[in-house]
Amino acid sequence: MLAYGVPTDATDEYIKIGESTTIKSLKRFCRAVVEVFGACYLRSPNADDVARLLHISERRGFPRMLGSLDCIAPPAxxxxxxxxxxxGYYLVDGIYPKWSTLVQSIHDPRHRKKKLFAMKQEACRKDVECAFGVLQSRFSIIAGPARLWNKKVLHDIMTSCIIMHNMIIEDERDINASIEE
Known part of the structure; x- marks a missing residue:
């Protein structure tokens, strides 16, 4: 269900368990992934992570930018x-509040410098959309409409997919690769 986004009744034909058992199993699996692996794979960035993010951002023209997210910034x-x-600061669009850690897009850039800034900022912000697209392609349950309406269950499903994605990235990561990779 997580990987292919199949409905619960489709699993009955394949693994011979009923719909209610399938849903219960999915919920328990996702909750277990969050409880067992959450602390390791959803941790706050450490000093090495922050250094890597700052280096990448500086090379892209945004010195001291931590990313394109809405969360509390670590010291920098x-x-x-x-x-x-x-x-540090994060790049966001106009729907976010005006906080010191959030740098919003320039609504209507008219000068060359502002147009260049807006163009580079948009390219960086697209990283988040790309990351979500990667999750959707890997876990089809995220791409489709929500079948389970309980917020806690939806949170566990999304969080478990992120954790498993981070596990895959860690497993495939080349520790000898350059910092940009």
Missing amino acids: NYVIKGKKYNM
């Missing part, structure tokens, strides 16, 4: 135009 000390900052 830097100076821009003589002003000292003590936390």
Whole structure:
């Protein structure tokens, strides 16, 4: 169900268990994945992770940017135009609140510098959309309409898919690869 997004009644023909047992098994599996592996695969970034993110962002033209997410920024000390900052920032679109850690898109860029900034910012923000697309392609249950309406169950399904994705990435990662990879 997670990988192929098949409905519960389709599993009955293949594995010979009823719909209610299939749903119960899916819920228990996802909850177990979150409980057992969540601490390891959903941890806050460590110093090496932050250094890698900052390096990649700087190479893309956004020094000290941590990513294109909406969450609390870990400490990152830097100076821009003589002003000292003590936390990183995230690129977001206009639907987010105006917080010091969130840098919003320029709505209607008219000057060359603002157009260049908006273009580069949009390219970085697309990383999140791409990451979600990867999850959807790997776990079809995410791509389709929600069949289980309980928020806790939906949270466990999404979280377990992210955890398993992170496990796959870790397993396939080349530890000798350059920091950009």
